[in-house]
Amino acid sequence: MNNLKIKDVRAILTAPAGIDLVVVKVETNEPELYGLGCATFTQRALAVQTAVDSYLKPFLVGKDPRRIEDIFQSSMVNSYWRNGPVLNNAISGVDMALWDIKGKMANMPVYELFGGKCREAAAIYRHADGSEPAEVAEKVKEFQEQGLHYIRCQMGGYGGRSAINRKPEGALPGAYFDADAYERSIPILFSYLRDKIGYEVEFLHDVHERLTPVRALGLAKALEPYRLFFLEDALAPEQIEWFRLLRQQSATPIAMGELFNNPNEWKMLVSEQLIDFIRVHISQIGGLTPARKLAIFCETYGIRTAWHGPGDVSPVGHAANVHLDLASPNFGIQEWAGLSEPLQEVFPGCPELKKGYVYLNDQPGLGIDIDEKKAAKYPCANKVPEWTVTRLPDGTLVRP
Numbered sequence: 001m002n003n004l005k006i007k008d009v010r011a012i013l014t015a016p017a018g019i020d021l022v023v024v025k026v027e028t029n030e031p032e033l034y035g036l037g038c039a040t041f042t043q044r045a046l047a048v049q050t051a052v053d054s055y056l057k058p059f060l061v062g063k064d065p066r067r068i069e070d071i072f073q074s075s076m077v078n079s080y081w082r083n084g085p086v087l088n089n090a091i092s093g094v095d096m097a098l099w100d101i102k103g104k105m106a107n108m109p110v111y112e113l114f115g116g117k118c119r120e121a122a123a124i125y126r127h128a129d130g131s132e133p134a135e136v137a138e139k140v141k142e143f144q145e146q147g148l149h150y151i152r153c154q155m156g157g158y159g160g161r162s163a164i165n166r167k168p169e170g171a172l173p174g175a176y177f178d179a180d181a182y183e184r185s186i187p188i189l190f191s192y193l194r195d196k197i198g199y200e201v202e203f204l205h206d207v208h209e210r211l212t213p214v215r216a217l218g219l220a221k222a223l224e225p226y227r228l229f230f231l232e233d234a235l236a237p238e239q240i241e242w243f244r245l246l247r248q249q250s251a252t253p254i255a256m257g258e259l260f261n262n263p264n265e266w267k268m269l270v271s272e273q274l275i276d277f278i279r280v281h282i283s284q285i286g287g288l289t290p291a292r293k294l295a296i297f298c299e300t301y302g303i304r305t306a307w308h309g310p311g312d313v314s315p316v317g318h319a320a321n322v323h324l325d326l327a328s329p330n331f332g333i334q335e336w337a338g339l340s341e342p343l344q345e346v347f348p349g350c351p352e353l354k355k356g357y358v359y360l361n362d363q364p365g366l367g368i369d370i371d372e373k374k375a376a377k378y379p380c381a382n383k384v385p386e387w388t389v390t391r392l393p394d395g396t397l398v399r400p
């Protein structure tokens with residue numbers, strides 16, 4: 001394989017679960033030797049497709065796919081302007097595919113290339129939601145019966161659901177929520193859950209940046225008695241200096257990072273030990289190469305990983321998350337959205353959930369493939385969801 005070259009790079013768009021996914025396939029001049037990577041930026045899928053097909057392909061065809069680091073570095077700066085979500089996702093598609101190829105060449109799963117297993121499977125959490133505490137408790141019990149030990153509890157979705165009856169005349173459309181009502185409701189929810197279910201289960205909660213910084217600080221303090229496993233996105237990336245105050249005033253463990261794009265956003269939080277879990281969306285920061293470096297950086301500071309794993313990560317991306325989970329000593333927890341049957345049909349080799357743990361199939365590379373004929377049966381809708389236009393009761397637009 002001395003003359004191994006990249007022959008083709010292309011984006012594949014598919015939506016088997018009704019969520020637009022972007023997967024990149026990198027083919028080589030060696031017959032049957034190819035790799036797959038996740039490049040899913042569901043709200044801007046066509047922009048990622050253009051970045052892959054019109055810019056990365058011409059830049060990469062003819063290069064040696066074994067040179068993962070050099071390709072990552074040069075792809076990052078080849079546009080000169082860098083670190084944006086569209087280009088990072090496009091680069092991630094290539095980067096994961098190159099790790100997949102390297103694993104296939106070595107005849108080893110990717111976690112072996114990262115140093116081997118630290119554990120047999122990754123513990124996961126799932127998401128329990130309900131309109132009132134008793135309904136959330138029922139969902140929690142269902143998950144417990146399935147063997148789950150970690151459960152993220154929300155009430156009425158992100159930001160809660162409360163009747164908004166004080167909109168001004170002519171208020172614009174959007175997903176309205178009442179931040180004050182939400183903030184008051186969450187300690188009541190966890191008080192109820194601990195009372196009914198006890199402390200033998202780990203609870204998590206996602207604020208989704210829905211509060212002002214000082215209100216988020218108040219919530220973190222109010223939740224201390226209920227011993228959360230972590231409180232997620234209590235503050236927006238634009239407010240990261242507030243994490244210093246949050247840390248000084250509250251002992252609730254903090255998870256942060258799903259919107260991060262580049263090292264400048266996490267450097268201070270990690271080196272000052274202001275968070276407990278790093279939670280980036282791996283394709284959003286450029287793939288496995290930067291994510292592995294971030295995991296090792298966090299290990300030094302006693303911070304654990306909790307890679308973002310929602311429905312807008314492709315099964316290829318979920319597999320990449322789990323390879324890193326298994327090989328990282330400082331793994332904390334893996335978010336698991338669940339993989340529907342159509343997803344498993346389109347992507348043979350999906351990681352498998354059994355009693356609260358996700359297992360890989362131990363095939364070489366990432367161990368996952370795509371059936372392109374089946375993928376074509378699920379075209380993308382290319383529609384941006386309503387929740388991305390979120391408003392306060394007076395109609396003010398806020399972060400979703």
Ligand code: MG
Pocket residue numbers: 206208232233258
């Ligand atoms: Mg989140």
